[in-house]
Amino acid sequence: DAMVIQNPRYQVTQFGKPVTLSCSQTLNHNVMYWYQQKSSQAPKLLFHYYDKDFNNEADTPDNFQSRRPNTSFCFLDIRSPGLGDAAMYLCATSRHSPGGDQPQHFGDGTRLSIL
Amino acid sequence: AQSVTQLDSQVPVFEEAPVELRCNYSSSVSVYLFWYVQYPNQGLQLLLKYLSGSTLVKGINGFEAEFNKSQTSFHLRKPSVHISDTAEYFCAVSVKTSYDKVIFGPGTSLSVIP
Numbered sequence: 324d325a326m327v328i329q330n331p332r333y334q335v336t337q338f339g340k341p342v343t344l345s346c347s348q349t350l351n352h353n354v355m356y357w358y359q360q361k362s363s364q365a366p367k368l369l370f371h372y373y374d375k376d377f378n379n380e381a382d383t384p385d386n387f388q389s390r391r392p393n394t395s396f397c398f399l400d401i402r403s404p405g406l407g408d409a410a411m412y413l414c415a416t417s418r419h420s421p422g423g424d425q426p427q428h429f430g431d432g433t434r435l436s437i438l
Numbered sequence: 439a440q441s442v443t444q445l446d447s448q449v450p451v452f453e454e455a456p457v458e459l460r461c462n463y464s465s466s467v468s469v470y471l472f473w474y475v476q477y478p479n480q481g482l483q484l485l486l487k488y489l490s491g492s493t494l495v496k497g498i499n500g501f502e503a504e505f506n507k508s509q510t511s512f513h514l515r516k517p518s519v520h521i522s523d524t525a526e527y528f529c530a531v532s533v534k535t536s537y538d539k540v541i542f543g544p545g546t547s548l549s550v551i552p
Contacts, residue, residue, distance in 0.1 A: 327481070363447075365528060365542040366482070413481050421539050422532040424470045424489045429481030 326350070329414050329430035336404055337438050344399040344433045346414030352428070354421055355397040357389060358413040360432070366413055371421055372397060378421075401435075409437045440465040440531050442543035450549045451519055459514040459546045461529030471512040472530040472540070473503055482528060488512060499523070524550045 327348045336342040346355065354373050358366035370379045372391045386408070388400040401408055411434050415427040443462045451457045463469060470489055474482040486497025493505040503514045512529060529543040 329481075363526075363545070363547070365544050368539055371539070415481070422470075424487075424532075426472055426484045426487055427482070427540065429474075429483065431479070431481045434479070 327414055327416055327428050327430035329412075329433050331433060332431065333434050333436070335436045335438060338406065339403045342401050342404055342435070344401075344412050344414075344435070346397045346399075346430055347395050348397075348414075348416045348428075349395070350416055350418075350428060351394060352416035352418050353394075354417045354419065354425075355391060356413075356415040356417075356421070356427065357387075357397070357399045358415065359408075360411040360413055369399070373421070404435070404437050406437050409435055411435075440469065440533060440541050442529055442531050442541050444527075444529055444543040444546045446546050447544065448547045448549065450551055452551050453521055454518045456517050457515065457519050457523075457548065459527050459529075459548065461512045461514065461543060463510050463512065463529075463531045465510070465531065465533060467533055470532045471503075471505060472532075473497065473501070473512070473514050474528045474530060474542075475499075476526040476528065476545075478525070485514070485527075519548070519550050521550050521552060523548060 356371040357369045360366045369383045391397045411432045413432045414430045417425040417427045441464045472487045473485040476482045488495045488505045496502045527546045532540045
């Protein structure tokens with residue numbers, strides 16, 4: 324089945340130690356998103372790629388970066404994780420434009436813990 | 439700008455009882471509407487969507503939603519819930535004429551009581 328896969332499902336890192344989360348998709352969708360979701364809250368969009376075009380949300384901290392080396396893969400880099408960055412990180416894709424009539428397809432997320 | 443309100447943060451309901459989860463949105467232009475479900479420790483999964491046409495939309499797992507343009511609402515309903523429906527439910531809105539992002543509501547936690 325075509326899907327969105329996130330690795331790892333659980334990640335533990337130390338305060339200030341860089342960490343990378345990965346996402347791959349077999350849907351061949353143009354758009355890939357990264358969301359941060361804290362407990363009992365809606366997902367918060369960090370940024371998205373439309374093909375190779377990177378679109379950062381205005382309130383996304385500089386500590387968060389992303390790379391999309393090809394259509395299938397997208398990475399979230401947290402350069403110096405703080406305790407407040409502990410959260411579930413969700414990757415999603417959509418066929419075309421971020422808005423409009425296209426639903427998003429989500430991976431199962433990576434739960435990040437900071438020691 | 440669009441916004442999405444889900445007035446009920448938590449909804450407890452007994453098994454086999456009906457349930458309605460409320461969603462209201464504000465937008466000055468036409469929108470597309472979605473309901474997503476999130477089971478514990480999983481990502482969001484599309485339940486149903488309203489794009490155009492019939493205002494009553496049927497989705498997966500026996501859920502349906504009704505679009506009401508005059509009340510700017512898109513309430514989700516199920517006539518008889520199961521234990522397995524316990525999850526977080528998110529209403530989402532995107533604007534027809536924009537390629538902007540989707541706006542998610544704050545979510546409603548549905549707890550089905552045996």
